[in-house]
Amino acid sequence: MEPNDDLQRWREALAHDFRNLQDRICSGLEEVERAYGGAAFVEDAWERLGGGGGRTRVLTSGAVWERGGVNFSEVEGEATQALKAQMNTDADRFWAAGVSLVLHPANPHVPIVHMNVRHFALSDGTCWFGGGIDLTPHYVNPEEAAQFHRELQGVCEAHSCGRYQEFKEEADRYFFLPHRNETRGVGGIFFDHLGRDGASREELDALKAFVLDVGDSFLPAYLPIVKANVGRPFEASERDWQLHRRGRYAEFNLVWDRGTRFGLVSNGRTESILMSLPPEVKWTYDHQPGERERATLNWLRQGVDWAGSPR
Secondary structure: OOOOHHHHHHHHHHHHHHHHHHHHHHHHHHHHHHHOOOOOOEEEEEEOOOOEEEEEEEEEOOOOEEEEEEEEEEEEEEOOHHHHHHHOOOOOEEEEEEEEEEEEEOOOOOOEEEEEEEEEEEOOOOEEEEEEEEEEOOOOOHHHHHHHHHHHHHHHHOOOOOOHHHHHHHHHHHOEEOOOOEEOOOEEEEEEEEOOOOOOHHHHHHHHHHHHHHHHOHHHHHHHHHHHHOOOOOOHHHHHHHHHHHHHHHHHHHHOOHHHHHHHHOOOOHHHHHHHOOOOOOOOOOOOOOHHHHHHHHHOOOOOOOOOOOO
């Protein structure tokens, strides 16, 4: 079933908004890099065999971020059997657009961060929004984690559809490594299938406004933490711990992440899908962390009230 003209215009406007969001985020990140004499994003525009394409922007060997990627994509095509199974649908075609990013800092005192905002539509008329933001410190600073969560709480409270506590709890469940029995970091918010139960156009417009505001909350939530820590000196042992924590990040993205699986089963662009992986990583058999590192591990659990009084 092909979209009608009105729906097509709505999708084009949404994709335009996502492209602008990518531009704003990249500009904000490059401003920080320039302050430290660092690198700029390189854009790789691509087309998807079967329909659509995107803009992958990658920052490599920067002064602040050792690897960073901010992707925009708008893709469509036939729903493969693997995609149908993942999305629990019998629809024949799909359309999806969104922005996703992952940043791996050079300094171990600066956290890894991830954000994704997206819209899916299926040829059976079903559509929904999803997304989220989460923070993965190598060394957990409770005050900074609380600051991060309160920024996300604020953007949720500005929208009737923004349910911070529900989305925070969903992030705790989603960004969790069952095989390690630990959360990926200090979490954030995660939501999916917003509007899937037959939302009206008015409701979809409200969800769109919320999702774009979530995207725009990324820089004010993350950059203060970056600026507070990017100039801190660090030792070889702290770099070693950073590489081990990146290993946990890679494990999650390759084993549990829905976005990675969707990209692969929808015949997405592999380079863009796997840009979330860190440039250097380390696994040590039966690795034994030190006292400071164990303190961080103690925070990597579900149910911490970061926006309230974390303990």
